[in-house]
Amino acid sequence: xxxxxxxxxxxxxxxxxxxxxxxxxxxxxxxxxxxxxxxxxxxxxxxxxxxxxxxxxxxxxxxxxxxxxxxxxxxxxxxxxxxxxxxxxxxxxxxxxxxxxxxxxxxxxxxxxxxxxxxxxxxxxxxxxxxxxxxxxxxxxxxxxxxxxxxxxxxxxxxxxxxxxxxxxxxxxxxxxxxxxxxxxxxxxxxxxxxxxxxxxxxxxxxxxxxxxxxxxxxxxxxxxxxxxxxxxxxxxxxxxxxxxxxxxxxxxxxxxxx
Amino acid sequence: xxxxxxxxxxxxxxxxxxxxxxxxxxxxxxxxxxxxxxxxxxxxxxxxxxxxxxxxxxxxxxxxxxxxxxxxxxxxxxxxxxxxxxxxxxxxxxxxxxxxxxxxxxxxxxxxxxxxxxxxxxxxxxxxxxxxxxxxxxxxxxxxxxxxxxxxxxxxxxxxxxxxxxxxxxxxxxxxxxxxxxxxxxxxxxxxxxxxxxxxxxxxxxxxxxxxxxxxxxxxxxxxxxxxxxxxxxxxxxxxxxxxxxxxxxxx
Numbered sequence: 348x349x350x351x352x353x354x355x356x357x358x359x360x361x362x363x364x365x366x367x368x369x370x371x372x373x374x375x376x377x378x379x380x381x382x383x384x385x386x387x388x389x390x391x392x393x394x395x396x397x398x399x400x401x402x403x404x405x406x407x408x409x410x411x412x413x414x415x416x417x418x419x420x421x422x423x424x425x426x427x428x429x430x431x432x433x434x435x436x437x438x439x440x441x442x443x444x445x446x447x448x449x450x451x452x453x454x455x456x457x458x459x460x461x462x463x464x465x466x467x468x469x470x471x472x473x474x475x476x477x478x479x480x481x482x483x484x485x486x487x488x489x490x491x492x493x494x495x496x497x498x499x500x501x502x503x504x505x506x507x508x509x510x511x512x513x514x515x516x517x518x519x520x521x522x523x524x525x526x527x528x529x530x531x532x533x534x535x536x537x538x539x540x541x542x543x544x545x546x547x548x549x550x551x552x553x554x555x556x557x558x559x560x561x562x563x564x565x566x567x568x569x570x571x572x573x574x575x576x577x578x579x580x581x582x583x584x585x586x587x588x589x590x591x592x593x594x595x596x597x598x599x600x601x602x603x604x605x606x
Numbered sequence: 607x608x609x610x611x612x613x614x615x616x617x618x619x620x621x622x623x624x625x626x627x628x629x630x631x632x633x634x635x636x637x638x639x640x641x642x643x644x645x646x647x648x649x650x651x652x653x654x655x656x657x658x659x660x661x662x663x664x665x666x667x668x669x670x671x672x673x674x675x676x677x678x679x680x681x682x683x684x685x686x687x688x689x690x691x692x693x694x695x696x697x698x699x700x701x702x703x704x705x706x707x708x709x710x711x712x713x714x715x716x717x718x719x720x721x722x723x724x725x726x727x728x729x730x731x732x733x734x735x736x737x738x739x740x741x742x743x744x745x746x747x748x749x750x751x752x753x754x755x756x757x758x759x760x761x762x763x764x765x766x767x768x769x770x771x772x773x774x775x776x777x778x779x780x781x782x783x784x785x786x787x788x789x790x791x792x793x794x795x796x797x798x799x800x801x802x803x804x805x806x807x808x809x810x811x812x813x814x815x816x817x818x819x820x821x822x823x824x825x826x827x828x829x830x831x832x833x834x835x836x837x838x839x840x841x842x843x844x845x846x847x848x849x850x851x852x853x854x855x856x857x858x
Contacts, residue, residue, distance in 0.1 A: 354728060361729035365720045369709060376711045376752075445706035446724050447683045447698065603685040604621060 363452055363459070370460035385467035389420060393471060410568070413475045417567035418536040418560045420472065421494075424465035425502055425556060426527050428458045432506035433513045433520045440606050450602070451595060454506050458499065472567055483570065490566045493577065494559065501555045501584035504591030511598045515605050534560055555583040609695075610776055610807045611658040611681060616690035618676055618831075622646040650676040652831040653690070658776075663808040665822030665839060667815065667846055672828040674811040678702060678778050681809060696807065697726045699774035701782045701798075704765035710754035714745055717753055718768055725772040735771045742797075743767035744790065759786045763794075770797050777801065779810040783817060815843050 352360070375381040393416055400406050400415070408414065435453045436443065443450060476482050513519035534556045535543065543551060551557045562576040650673045658664055666674050679685045680692055682700050707721045718739055722732030740749050743764045748756065756764070762785040777798075784795030802808045802821060812818050818825060818839060825842040827834040827849075834849070835842050 358723060358726070358728045362723045365723055365729065369712065369716075369720060372716070373709060373711050441703070441706045442724075444679070444684050445682075445700065445703045447700075448724055600686050603679075 359449070359452075362448065363455060366452055366456035367459040367463070370456050371463060374460070382467075385464045386470070389416075389468040389471050392416075392419075393475075410479045413479050413568060414539070414564070415537060416475065417472060417564045418534075420465060420468040421498060421560060421563045422531065422534065422536055422556070423468075424461050425498065426531070427464070428461045428502050428506055429509060429523060429527060431461070432457045432510045433523050434510075436510045436514050436602070437517075437606060443606060444603065450599065451507060454510050455503065458502050458506060462495070462499070476567065480568075481570075486570055486572055487566060490562075490572045490577075494562055494566065497577070497581050497584045498559055500588045501559065501580070504584070504587035504589070505555075507591035508594040511595045511602070514602055515598060530554065530556070536560060552579065555580065555587055559584070608660040609657045610660050611695070611809075612691075612693045613654050613656050613658075613681075614691045614693075616651055616654045616680065616687045616692060617649065618651040618673075618680060618685070619688040620648045620650055622648045650831055651680070651687075654831075654833060656826060656833065656836065658807060658809060661805045661807055662823045663802050663810065663821055665818040665825040666809065666811045666828060667813070667818060667825060667843065668828035668834075669850065673831045674828055675702075675780060677828070678780055678809065678811055682778055694776065696775040697773075698776045698778060699725055699769055699772055700778045701766070701769055702778060702780045704762050704769070704782065704785065708753055708761070708765065711752050713752055714740070714749040714756070714764055717764070721765070721768050722772055725769060727772050739764075739767045739771045742771065759790075762786060763790055766794050770794075770801065774801060774806050777806055777808040777810075779808060779812070781812055781814075783812075783814070815847070819843055 371382065375384060378384065380387065393412065396415060397412050400411055432454050435457050436450065439453055442448075442453075473483055509519060509523060513523075533551070534554055535551070540548070540551070540557065540561050557580075558576040559580040562573045562580060565571050565573040565576070654677065666677065668674055676685070678700075679702075680687055681694060682698055682702070683692075683694070705721075707724045708717050709720075712720070715736070718736060719729065719732050722735070722739075723729060727735075743760075743766070745756075745760055745764055748760065753761065753764075766782075766785045779798075783798060784791035784793075786794065799821060808821075810818070810822060822839045824837065825839045826836045827842050827846045829849070835845050
């Protein structure tokens with residue numbers, strides 16, 4: 348047997364899985380297409396981007412759609428998790444006040460549900476990789492999981508802090524709304540990092556997503572593992588994770604008084 | 607002694623401030639904010655000390671606002687004491703606000719699964735008990751329909767059944783002894799009393815003094831956040847009734 352968990356650990360894993368599944372089922376519960384929307388969304392998005400950039404704007408960059416989407420899908424996972432987790436704590440008052448369970452599971456399950464969503468967009472990335480090149484190779488099996496773990500860490504850190512702070516200071520929700528769209532333009536998603544003037548790149552490095560997105564892009568487009576970018580984003584993701592846990596624990600003690 | 611819960615000098619304070627001022631009020635009343643008023647606080651619990659022995663049923667009585675529900679929340683662990691220490695060495699099954707973890711869009715079955723795990727079982731353990739829970743709740747064919755279509759009685763019956771079937775080790779009860787119509791109320795309170803008499807440690811808050819006397823082994827009377835009296839149910843209930851000036855009315 349590969350893993351033997353004690354009962355309490357097993358229960359925690361069950362709980363996280365069920366909460367994640369609940370996120371997903373509840374989201375699509377009363378729709379006709381259900382989980383298919385997770386696949387349909389990125390397909391429609393790619394289609395409209397193709398029309399806008401290839402037919403209307405005729406951007407000169409090579410494979411621009413693939414270039415754009417290879418960064419956009421990971422970004423969407425991050426952005427949706429952050430936006431949704433602002434309200435996970437204040438939206439589950441009943442649960443928090445009446446049931447004892449690890450409260451960070453509410454945030455984690457939101458992020459995991461969005462991860463599932465992200466995995467649904469991988470087939471499209473793979474399709475584009477075949478269309479524009481030779482398709483994925485063996486290095487994906489190593490690099491994609493590594494990048495998922497790094498992105499999980501940074502997303503968890505940021506979401507934990509935001510969810511908790513929003514309980515005390517409800518303006519957070521609006522700050523995040525504006526902040527996320529500002530961050531989108533400050534991350535090399537629609538433009539490559541090497542287009543940014545040298546002197547500004549140090550500032551961009553403060554954004555934990557800059558090198559993460561760059562690493563996603565190099566594995567998706569050129570099958571290459573950018574260890575430099577991975578190293579930088581691993582470092583910053585750990586810092587964000589620790590800060591997030593710290594904020595969550597510190598403010599969590601008085602959560603019942605403000606919620 | 608074999609204590610299940612130890613409550614050592616527990617104090618709980620709630621800030622009693624008005625709505626936090628927004629930006630507009632801040633600008634308009636700027637001069638006033640310069641001299642800050644001291645924060646008002648409400649002490650819901652003022653230095654509680656008691657232990658809960660394995661297997662006993664402890665009743666907690668007192669007027670509204672005496673701190674009974676705050677005490678239960680502290681024991682449950684959803685709020686933290688301002689000062690003092692609470693040690694609970696058992697899995698807690700709360701019967702406080704039934705159906706807190708229910709999602710209206712999930713079916714009865716899905717809600718059983720998620721709430722069973724929230725109450726301390728593993729997924730496999732809930733699946734084993736699934737049919738027993740459904741049978742006890744008398745929900746019947748509605749079990750595979752989203753819970754939002756349930757009547758409030760069905761909702762409570764299902765939530766109660768889950769709680770009873772999760773192997774409670776320490777039960778926290780806030781007024782809820784039975785739910786539903788007359789038949790189900792009897793069935794559910796019988797099941798609960800059977801658990802309590804069978805040795806499940808129980809802490810029970812109730813205004814129903816008759817049941818408190820019948821079920822509990824020991825009673826604590828809370829008054830203004832402090833323990834006013836503790837001991838034999840008959841004596842404490844009598845003292846409580848005298849204390850609130852109700853003794854003569856019930857005696858007649």
